[in-house]
Each structure stands twice: as structure tokens, then as C-alpha cells.
Amino acid sequence: MSRHARPARRRLGPLPHLRSVAGQAFILQLLLILVLVAAAVAAVAADARAHSTVDARRRSLAVAETFAHAPGMARAMSGDKPTSELKSRAEATRKGSDVDSVVVFDTRGIRLTHPEKRLIGKRIVGPAELVRDELHGKTITQTFRASQGPSVVSAVPVTRADGTFLGGVSVGVKIHSVNSEVDRRLPMLLGSGAGTLALATGGAALLNRRVRRQTHGLGAAQMARMYEHHDAVLHSVREGVLVLTADKRLLLVNDEARELLRLAPDAEGRHVGALGLEFRLTELLMSGRRVTDEVHPCGARLLSVNVRSTGRAGAPAGSVVTLRDTTALRVLSDRAVETGERLKLLSDAGVRISSALGLTGTAEELVDVAVPRFADIVAVELLDPVLRGEEPKPPYEPLAPHRTAVGGAPAEAPLFHVGERVVYAPPHRRAGPCGPEPPSSSRPIRPVPASGRPARPGACSTTGSIR
DSSP: OOTTHHHHHHTTOSOGGGGSHHHHHHHHHHHHHHHHHHHHHHHHHHHHHHHHHHHHHHHHHHHHHHHHTSTTHHHHHHSSOHHHHHHHHHHHHHHHHTOSEEEEEETTOBBSOOSSGGGTTSBOOSOHHHHHHHHTTOOEEEEEEETTEEEEEEEEEEEOTTOOEEEEEEEEEEHHHHHHHHHHHHHHHHHHHHHHHHHHHHHHHHHHHHHHHHHTTOOHHHHHHHHHHHHHHHHHSSSEEEEEOTTSBEEEEOHHHHHHHTOOTTOTTSBGGGSOOOHHHHHHHHHOOOEEEEEEEETTEEEEEEEEEOOOTTSOOOEEEEEEEOHHHHHHHHHHHHHHHHHHHHHHHHHHHHHOOSHHHHHHHHHHHHTTTTOSOEEEEEOHHHHTTOOOOSOOTTOOOEEEEEESOOTTSSSOOTTOBOEEOOSOOOEETTEEOOOOSOOEEOOOOTTOOOOOOOOBOTTSOBO
16 A cells, blocks of 8 residues: 555544445444344243233133132131131142232131231222122232232132122232243343344344445445546547456447447447447457457457456456547558658658769669659650750750660660660640640650661650650
């Protein structure tokens, strides 16, 4: 890491990971897990409490009915000493049925038995309406504050065989006992909740690590800013940019690449082979190999192509392709080469001509330089005064120039040779073998040499003159 990047990292604060998208998602997931686990534990605890209360009601009612309908119960209550006969039986039933109290009362509501001896002989307590129902021989099951505190109380009447009301049996289970049952289950509930929280937190941490790796630890604002920056750069560069997926589908394309390749508006998402590109270019994009400035034709254009892989360790390898139109550059390059060759020709001509001492040598050097780089055949003709070193004076027509140097001409060409006098035809229009010739006095003709050989037929030049 460079020394310029370190202060930026310190400015993120002591917990930079928590400011990233992955860190924020992890915190949110952790809070949700905590709320859900707490709600689940509270719901299970409430459900356990409700079940314990229902169980206490059922148990107290079952014990009261069993004790009230036990054999000898009516006879004991009708006797002279009901307390002495029922006290031991009530205490044994209380201990054996896991309830807090078994109270037997008469028709006036006087307790005949009670776990606390000081309360025997006193009236039963409770809401007036419930006490009235108990003394009228009704069966009740309610939760209220009894002699032992808040309890679940069930009362069942005791009657003779003929239905005469003799009193009742009241069985109570204290709320504290109900809560104790829930408290015994609470460690298991909390342990299950803690295990669930640990598993969920571990899963969230793994997910957070994956998201942080995929988002490179960037925050939401940083990702939005990076997207805007990259989108602006992608659509403003003068080079075409293509982004291909690992299965060679077009993921992203900018405006310049769309114009260079003439892609359809719905090209994104298509396979490279379905884009309608040149065969060689399609083959290159399908191969995914790394290339630098490889030129490929695309219609009337020549494109310089660069391909780079986007694959990271353990990730599928896509590719980024950049395209640059080099057609105009190639034309300018060819023109530059041609201009350079002409400049070199002029330079060579200047050097070689300036090194010649005489007119004949200068003419020969000029012919050697011009053939074949400037022309296929070159001839130099000079007037007699010039050959003698004098200044020619007008009129020039009577003066016949001498061919001083010639180059590039084959031996059988119908041209004047070096040393021969060049004779010009009279100025009139005539049809030559190459078409009508302009009226000019500058067209040389080949006379019959002194050797007696016949003159060879003339050849047509681009100016219509016979050389």
C-alpha cells in the first residue's frame, strides 16, 4: 500500500468494515437474529407458562374430584370429628399428588383441614362470588389470591348419596409452583436460543465475508460514486469497450464500440457468435487469448484490438476488449512513408548532383537518381551552347539539343541514344499511334542515322512525344 493511501484508510474510522455494504448488512442481520431469537424464547416461555397453568388447573381439579368422591368421605364429614378423620388423608393426598393444599370445608365455609394448622377452623377466603358458588355446591376452577397467595384453585362439592350438600374439597396449586416449572425449562430454552443465535451469527458472518469480498469492502456511497464514474468514463472514451462474461456473452458495450462494430440495439446479452462480426474477430473474442494492438478488418475499417482477462483467483474468467479505429492512422502512415521516400530522393539527388564536376556527369547522376525511384525512363537533353559552357540565346528553335544522358531504356527502345541530336517535327496536328497529338514544336523525331540504318518506329510517352 502506498503512503498516500494509508491516511485515507485511517479516515474510515476504527471499524472500517462496518461502514461497507457487507458490514451494514451483517449488523442488520445480527439485529434481526437477536430480535427473532429473543421473540422465540419469550414465546416459548409464555407458551410453557400457559401450559403449566393449564396443567395446574387440570391437576387441581382431578385431585379435588378424586378426594371428594373417595369412599367414606361423606361419612367422615357427617361424623362428630371430621377434622381428625380427614386431616391425615388430606395431607397424604397433597404430598402424593404434588399440589400445595387440600382443604376440606363444611356448608358454612369453615375449614376442616389445611396444610397450615392455624387456618383450620377459619372461613375459606377468595372472591365473594366464588365463595358463594362453592357454598352452593358448584364446581369451580379459578386463579385468585388464596390463603397461600396467588394460586390456581379448584373446588368440588361433597354430597351424600341422596344429593345433600355436606361441604366441599378445595385443591390449590400456587402460582410460584407454576413459575418454578417454567424456570426449570428456562435453561433449556435459553440454551436452544443461544445455539440458534450462534449458528445464525456464524452463517451471517460467512455471508458477510462473501459479500465483502465481492464488493471489495466498499460502502454504498462509494459504490454509487464508482458506478457513476465508471459509467461516465465508459461512454466518453474514444475507444470501443466490450465486456464479455465467462461464457462469451456480451455483458456491456459502450457507444463507440457499438458504432465501430455496427451492433444491434439489443446486442447486450447475446453470445459473441450471434453478433454478426467478421470471422477472424469472432474467433479472437471466442478464444479469450491475450492480444495487444492486433489489427482486424471490420467492414471498411481496420480495428486495433486489445484483449485482457478479468479473471481473479477462484472466479470465472471474463474478458475486456478495447477497439480503436486505425483506418485513418494507416492512411496517414502510408502518406508519411511516401513523403519520406520523396524527401530521401530529393536529398540523394542533391548530394549526387552537387558532387558531379561536369555537365555530362551531372546529367548522368540525375538519371541514376531518378530511375527507378521517380520514373521508369529518364532522358536529359542539352543545347549545344550549354555543352560548350556558353549561355544560349533566343530564338531556341533552330538549336538542336543533344541527348546527354538516358536511363532505364532498353536497347531496342525507339529512343535517341546518348550523343545523338534530337530533331523536332514541325508544329502541326497529326494522328499518332496513341491518338491525336497536340500541335507542338517540341515533339522530337528520330532521323535516319549516318550509318544508313532505318529509323525505328517511335514510342508514345504520356505527353504524346516520341522519345
